[in-house]
Amino acid sequence: RGDMATDSADNVDLASKQDGQVVTPWEVEADADEGIDYEKLIVRFGSQRISPELIERMEKLTGKKAHPWLRRGIFFSHRDFEKILDLYEAKKPFYLYTGRGPSSDALHMGHLIPFMFTKWLQDTFSVPLVIQITDDEKYLWKGDLEKGITLEKFYHLGRENTRDIIACGFDVNKTFIFSNLEYMGTMYPTVVKIQKAITYNQAKGCFGFVMEDSIGKSAFPATQAAPSFPACFPHLFSDQETQCLIPCAIDQDPYFRMTRDLAPRIGWKKPALMHSKFFPALTGSKTKMSASDATTTIYVSDTPDEIKTKVNKYAFSGGQFDQEQQKALGADLEVDVAYQWMFFFCDDDEKLKKLADEYGPGPVRAGNKMMTGEAKKLLIETLQPIIARHQTARAAVTDDMVDAFMAVRKLNW
Numbered sequence: 138r139g140d141m142a143t144d145s146a147d148n149v150d151l152a153s154k155q156d157g158q159v160v161t162p163w164e165v166e167a168d169a170d171e172g173i174d175y176e177k178l179i180v181r182f183g184s185q186r187i188s189p190e191l192i193e194r195m196e197k198l199t200g201k202k203a204h205p206w207l208r209r210g211i212f213f214s215h216r217d218f219e220k221i222l223d224l225y226e227a228k229k230p231f232y233l234y235t236g237r238g239p240s241s242d243a244l245h246m247g248h249l250i251p252f253m254f255t256k257w258l259q260d261t262f263s264v265p266l267v268i269q270i271t272d273d274e275k276y277l278w279k280g281d282l283e284k285g286i287t288l289e290k291f292y293h294l295g296r297e298n299t300r301d302i303i304a305c306g307f308d309v310n311k312t313f314i315f316s317n318l319e320y321m322g323t324m325y326p327t328v329v330k331i332q333k334a335i336t337y338n339q340a341k342g343c344f345g346f347v348m349e350d351s352i353g354k355s356a357f358p359a360t361q362a363a364p365s366f367p368a369c370f371p372h373l374f375s376d377q378e379t380q381c382l383i384p385c386a387i388d389q390d391p392y393f394r395m396t397r398d399l400a401p402r403i404g405w406k407k408p409a410l411m412h413s414k415f416f417p418a419l420t421g422s423k424t425k426m427s428a429s430d431a432t433t434t435i436y437v438s439d440t441p442d443e444i445k446t447k448v449n450k451y452a453f454s455g456g457q458f459d460q461e462q463q464k465a466l467g468a469d470l471e472v473d474v475a476y477q478w479m480f481f482f483c484d485d486d487e488k489l490k491k492l493a494d495e496y497g498p499g500p501v502r503a504g505n506k507m508m509t510g511e512a513k514k515l516l517i518e519t520l521q522p523i524i525a526r527h528q529t530a531r532a533a534v535t536d537d538m539v540d541a542f543m544a545v546r547k548l549n550w
Contacts (some may be wrong), residue, residue: 142184144216144397144407160388165415170470172421175213175414177389179461182390184214184412191219197224204257205484206413212254214387216397217409221382225262230550231380232373233258234364234408236269237302239294240279243438244301247416247522249527250481252305254413255384259311265373266547268302270295271365272323277353289321292318299539301437304530307542311548314372314542323545324360329371331359332506334399343391361445362396365408381408386415417477421453437528441521448517449474449510456509467498467506475512483519 156177157168167173173225179186182286187210192203206212218368224231235255237248259266274296276288295316302314340346344353365381367374383393388502396408418433435444455473457463470493472477483489494501496512 144394145357149535158162165388170177171415173415177244178387179214182214182387182394184216184410185216187218187411191215192224194219194222197262198222201261201489204254205486206254207480209480210414211481212384212411212413212516213251215410215411217407218382218411221409224380230245230264230376231262231382232264232367232408233266234269234381235266235385236271236364237298237300237363238271238275239291240275242294242297243338243436244298245434245436245526248301248481249387249437250304250413250416251384254411256305256307258382258384259308261385263550264311265550266307266312267346267364267370267373268307268312269361270314270316271361272356273353273360277351281511290319292316299542300531300534301527303534303538303542304527306530309538309541312542313370313546315545315546316543319543320511320545321360323371324363324369327363328359328368328395328401331396332356333361333400334402335359335395339395339398340518343395344365345388358395360394360397361392364406365396366400368405373548378406380406382410382411383408385413387412388415398432416481417474419447419451419453419474421472421474435520435524437524441525443521444524445517448513448520452478452513452516454509456512461483461509465504468496468509468512470497473509473512475509475516478516479512479519482523483515487508 156174156418158173158177159166160173161180167423182353187207191205196203204212221231225460233255235251237244255266259262272288272291275291275294280288280291287445295318299314306328315323335358337346340355342359344354344358350535363369365383367377367379367381383389393408393410400407419435422431432447434445439447450464450473453472455469457466457468468476470525476492476496479489479492484491491514492507492515496507
């Protein structure tokens with residue numbers, strides 16, 4: 138089943154714990170120290186592996202080298218990406234869709250991943266992009282009027298997060314960012330058609346809803362599904378056959394498995410997807426990074442000193458128990474957070490290989506392996522300039538720029 142994509146949302150259980158791991162849009166946890174077993178996830182979710190042949194075909198069509206995250210298997214799974222390449226080869230249009238649930242003032246490093254990759258896709262294929270800010274979702278899941286956590290708070294966080302998204306370098310002429318609270322009027326006909334096509338049993342199987350959940354939670358998946366279809370954007374797409382490509386973390390797949398299942402029944406094209414692995418928490422790979430736990434998180438607003446302190450103090454080490462053992466055996470790179478984060482953010486393949494050879498097991502520097510402190514220092518030196526560049530770009534984002542990206546208007550591509 139791992140080699141043949143499955144879309145059916147009938148009689149599925151994607152939300153319970155299986156094989157020692159649970160992966161839903163709201164919960165990601167694994168029993169094993171190595172974290173999520175992605176091969177098992179491909180089988181369970183019914184997606185397909187991104188093969189070397191598919192990457193090679195993309196490079197030939199675009200004339201550009203694949204992003205390091207594709208070459209390293211960080212974006213590892215897909216649904217129908219080959220059909221997107223067919224469209225590109227035939228010079229037919231498609232569009233990109235990604236999103237952000239605003240739960241904190243600042244994004245953390247894990248949040249940057251889908252946006253950095255989506256920007257690369259936009260630049261590589263020169264296509265329009267829509268970005269959904271799910272301020273409504275965050276209120277449904279985290280709102281608490283007794284604690285003063287209001288709907289307005291999440292709307293405000295959405296606008297603040299939009300500054301971070303714009304700072305990633307998106308092209309305003311090709312990018313439409315929208316708040317669900319603001320754009321729902323235009324989206325609503327699409328949302329209603331989707332709601333009509335989903336049973337409560339399907340939603341429960343995909344997302345694990347329980348009887349105590351608000352009805353807003355059960356209804357929300359239709360809102361996240363809607364931008365997968367060009368009917369949602371009458372100001373952008375006159376051709377209702379325009380296909381959508383969604384780059385996202387694998388925990389978002391249940392939304393779009395459901396979306397792909399219902400699309401033919403409404404007479405719409407199925408969206409294509411590209412799935413990324415999770416960015417591990419500082420404290421280890423058993424869970425993904427959380428915006429609400431400051432110790433497991435490096436925010437894009439952190440100072441150089443905060444980055445240094447957090448990495449040195451909290452980054453889980455795969456190194457041996459004492460210096461002599463580490464020198465003799467090297468670190469377990471599967472669980473070592475400094476190496477895992479370098480795997481994401483060090484663009485230099487040679488530098489990454491050198492770190493793996495000198496710090497991990499193997500003949501290079503045998504008996505004198507790199508210490509964990511050196512590996513953490515390399516990570517700190519890699520993260521600090523990335524975050525500094527982001528902060529400079531964000532500081533330049535004005536209210537007028539936010540309004541420009543969020544204005545309902547035609548795009549040019």
